[in-house]
Amino acid sequence: MNQRTHGSWVIFLSFFVAYLLAIVPFPEWAMNYRPQWIAMVLIYWAMALPYRVGIGFAWVAGLLMDILEGSLLGLNALALAIIAYIALSLHQRLRMFSSLQQSGVVLALIGLHLMMTHWMKIAAEQAVASNLLFLLGALSSAFIWPWMFVLLRQMRRSFGVR
């Protein structure tokens, strides 16, 4: 057992940093451009270590995000669980993709995530229906993805996370 899991702290640290980045205040005009850090980190780990970071992990991560955001409990949890499911079922193909193709998948996944949370917030009356500018967050996430991928892969390799 000890042989199989190694370097869990790297995963937890990456999520901690993602939470920090997620709640750092942005100026008003840049609000729509915020990358979805938690979802991106989750996609990476689901792709790289599918036996470590699964749907349950994603769900708990989403629950913490709900507390941090002060949104309805279970809202981000549901969205992240679905994202994790898609990433897990695609993980072998994702590994083969070039970074541009990966960015495309990230764009679609984050877009889906943003759309789902937006709908649920409207349904729960936590937000009012607005224009679709918030989807720009998916674009910025896809733009940042290649760098984040390289950084996280480097961390995973040098600390031997299994």
Place this chain on the structure above:
Amino acid sequence: MSLEYRVAAFVVLSVAVMFADSRFDYLDRLRYSLGFLTAPVYWVADTPARISYWIDDVFVSHGDLIDENERLREELLFAQRELQLLAGLATENNRLRALQEASANVDGRVLTAEIINISSSTGSRRVLINRGATDGVLEGQALLDAHGLMGQVVEVLPFTSWVMLITDSRHGTPVQVNRNGERAIARGSRGEVPELELEYVPDTSDIEVGDLLVSSGLGQRFPKDYPVAEVTSVVHDRGQPFATIKAKPLAQMDRTRHVMLLALASNELERSGQSGIAPVWVDNALSKGDKRLGIEEQIDELGAEPLEEVVNPAPETLGVDEPVPSETGDTVPEDPAAGQE
């Protein structure tokens, strides 16, 4: 395949949790406990701001300090002079109110707080403050800055609390025009600009650009007579039954960091006192509570709902704030220095 079953299970679980969280309060305890887990994230995220404030405090020249000290002392002198007048006026006011059998103004005790984060979701305008249940914060308390009313506490976590700003589109603030006492409800605008819109104001009402709006105390959430906003535009459209009136909040919503939390009015305390949270710093208001219990019961009988997120005063509660006989005719507000923590 097992992956599908697991995702289906978690989707069902999420929906159940969401439903339970929105309809019942079983999950408040879970929310509160998870708040302990998330506290360090806020603490670390706030570190840069704290360090920059610390640097501002430490690396400041002696001369600047002397200048600032002098300026502050001058301001204090002016403020104290006005306070002296105010104490006299307050006594006189309370005595007159006692004659009219109106309620004595609840003198608010305050707790200073700092805004440590703002809501990241675009649909709502909320801020996070660095005071929580351990400091005795209760849901429904009003938040002020040096210029005016900012919002009210909507969720209390162990060390932090979420405050919904008055500019949130789901928030309504009962206000009145300071000049003539005309009442209205100021709702947060739905647009991009953080401002207030006065709802259902008849075209004939006497509200002009530049009027100061103060909190009316109706709805029993916000204390009376705190400045809220200044009217910026009044449009009379003959095709519309109501005038379109916009106002700019006086509180510096997006610039200030230092804010004040106001103690609940005593009737609110009655309600929250039953939930078992012992407030540490609002004890003096409790003594006035027993007289108000009657009003509470009356409201319950009338079937007025407890005002949750949107504090539009229900029509039944409109007149309730006024006719309460005061026990002490001449309550002098406390020394402001003693009221602060």
